[in-house]
Amino acid sequence: MKATGIVRRIDDLGRVVIPKEIRRTLKIREGDPLEIYTDNEGEVILKKYSPIGEMGAFAKEYADTLHQVSGHIVIITDRDKVIAVSGASKKDYMDKALSQELERVMEENTIVFVKSENDMSSIPIVEGDTTRYTAQIVSPILSEGTVIGSVIMCSTESNVKMGDSEYKLVQAATSFFGKQLEQ
Missing domain, CATH: 2.10.260.10 (Pemi-like Protein 1; Chain: D)
Structure with a gap:
């Protein structure tokens, strides 16, 4: 100690x-x-x-399912660190501290939606992250009006575009996690 x-x-x-x-x-x-x-x-x-951290195994399965359906990297976080990853190297993300930019997005309860590589406004996910995300959706998870984490869908592949389907998948995930934690 x-x-x-x-x-x-x-x-x-x-x-x-x-x-x-x-x-x-x-x-x-x-x-x-x-x-x-x-x-x-x-x-x-x-x-x-971390209320969402208590759902770690479930978050992992949910991330795996979203990855299988979308083909994109899926990352689920609590307020401080990554708790589930699918479609990317776990050693690059799991249990790592979130970037200041991601913390700011969550604190401001805003959604980041980078549709393609022509949009240069993607944000790093973890501290020291230098990955260039060609498409990215970041959506905070709300429980009883408080941000408790985020769901991120992203890609590093060129010529990848994200649209309404991916956006709705991420929104469904954030809504689901928020409602699970309100019960």
Whole structure:
């Protein structure tokens, strides 16, 4: 366990403040859910909770199905990292931190739709991603009005175009995941 040298007292309501430096480093935002664990040595462990991360195996199967239907790369993320990949190398994406551009798109709850390689506005998916995506759809997953992740369909092949069918597949996926997590 990493020592920070920061000490905080518990207040009369049992609350403790997580220092700003730690929240910034771990990308913990106001309102983010945290899981609380204890271990055998009496330590309390706080872990950022990812509701969509709990659906990892299901997300993988969904990504595989979307890839089989569309023929494109499909990536599913939570707010911080990639949780499922199909149609691309898992080592290039799985469990990697999201790019700042993707985090911004999710934070602003916007949709990126790059229809073909003539449109140069694709965004990197993970930190350090230098891949040129020739077509890309990025859509945030909303649950109870809060962005909890994203579904991405993309291609690196030349002469690939994405249209309404791909857009609707991605929208169906984001809607499905959002509704599953609201139950």
